[in-house]
Amino acid sequence: MFTLYKTWHPIASPFDPCKPILEKTFSTPPNxxxxxxxxxxxxxxxxxxxxxxxxxxxxxxxxxNPFEKAKGGLPR
Structure with missing residues (x-):
């Protein structure tokens, strides 16, 4: 079984001025x-x-959209 979305955990520096994103997501095509x-x-x-x-x-x-819940189905 495979998934179309993968996640990874970047290194968060204590000196980074912005709030770190602890988990990032990317999409892989089915082909x-x-x-x-x-x-x-x-x-x-x-x-x-x-x-x-x-x-x-x-x-x-x-x-x-990674910030919205997946709705599924064909686009309308």
Whole structure:
């Protein structure tokens, strides 16, 4: 199992004038986890594919604001 969001913990200096961010998050695209495109992948309908930006559901990567809760689903 993989996740599209990873976290890391940067070093916080005691001399940094700003409040440190103790955990940072970054997104990884789903195509990193699929070597070759397997046959018969599930597909979106043509209208859904235009909204999602891809025909195949395995390659759909929704963008979520890291400061908001993830809503899921296709963009409207």
């Amino acid at each position: 990193l986890y699929i070597g070759f495109q397997p046959p018969n992948l599930p597909q979106f309908s043509p209208q859904e594919a235009l909204r999602a930006g891809t025909l195949w559901k395995a390659f759909y990567d929704p963008y979520f």
